[in-house]
Amino acid sequence: MAQVVCWEIKFHVQQKRFDSNKQPPYTGAMKSSSDSELVKVPSSLLAEVQEAANEEHRTREELVREAVERYLKDRRWQRLLAYGEQQARSLGLSDADVPRLIEEYRKEHRTGR
Numbered sequence: 001m002a003q004v005v006c007w008e009i010k011f012h013v014q015q016k017r018f019d020s021n022k023q024p025p026y027t028g029a030m031k032s033s034s035d036s037e038l039v040k041v042p043s044s045l046l047a048e049v050q051e052a053a054n055e056e057h058r059t060r061e062e063l064v065r066e067a068v069e070r071y072l073k074d075r076r077w078q079r080l081l082a083y084g085e086q087q088a089r090s091l092g093l094s095d096a097d098v099p100r101l102i103e104e105y106r107k108e109h110r111t112g113r
Helices: 043-056 060-090 095-111
Strands: 004-017 029-042
Touching (some): 004 043
Antiparallel strands (some): 004 029
C-alpha cells in the first residue's frame, strides 16, 4: 500500500473593500480571507511534484496552482464542446455540415458589407 501524505492547502481570497467616502474603486483597500483544505496525496506524487518544482526552479505551490488552473480551463472547454455537440444534435447537424455552414456564413457577411 502506498504511503499517503497530507498536504494542507490554503485557499486565499482577496476582495476589494471600498472606502465609505465614495472614492473610485481603484483606491479601495484589499481585504483578505483564507480557507484551508486538507488534501491527501500519495507520497510518490508529492515526490514527483517536488522533483518538478526543483527542476523548474519553482515552488510546489506554483505547480499545484497551475495544475488546478489548467484542470479548470480544460473542464470549461470540455463543457463548451459538449454544449456545442448537444446544440448541433438538436438542430440535426453533423460534422459534414460544417464546411457548408462556414461558407454560407462567409457569403452572407461578405455581401453584407
